[in-house]
Amino acid sequence: MTIVNAYTVSRLAHDAGVSVHVVRDYLLRGLLRPVERTAGGYGLFDAEALQRLCFVRAAFEAGIGLDILTRLCRALDAADGDEAVARLAELRQLVERRRQALADLEAQLTFQLTELARHAEVSP
Numbered sequence: 001m002t003i004v005n006a007y008t009v010s011r012l013a014h015d016a017g018v019s020v021h022v023v024r025d026y027l028l029r030g031l032l033r034p035v036e037r038t039a040g041g042y043g044l045f046d047a048e049a050l051q052r053l054c055f056v057r058a059a060f061e062a063g064i065g066l067d068i069l070t071r072l073c074r075a076l077d078a079a080d081g082d083e084a085v086a087r088l089a090e091l092r093q094l095v096e097r098r099r100q101a102l103a104d105l106e107a108q109l110t111f112q113l114t115e116l117a118r119h120a121e122v123s124p
Contacts, residue, residue, distance in 0.1 A: 007045040
């Protein structure tokens, strides 16, 4: 099988805006896997791998742990629909909890700024 528009590790990293080290780490963790190998043994990736890399990176940057993401990716790779659905539901619940925590934090920050402004007006 030959992939049209195949990605090497370096091109995958570049197009996703991450370092080659991040891609290699994700490969070791099982978050990514090549769809083909060159005669020299180098991994080749497709557009789905780029999309997954972008998804994993965005989730990680949002505070989702790599352990949760690894379990999800393994379920997706195993084509285990029930497990994948369970992991996606787990991830959605975590995102919702984080969203609420961030909304609470934003309210607290707004309160702190209001208090600082009020005290600045009162101070001589």
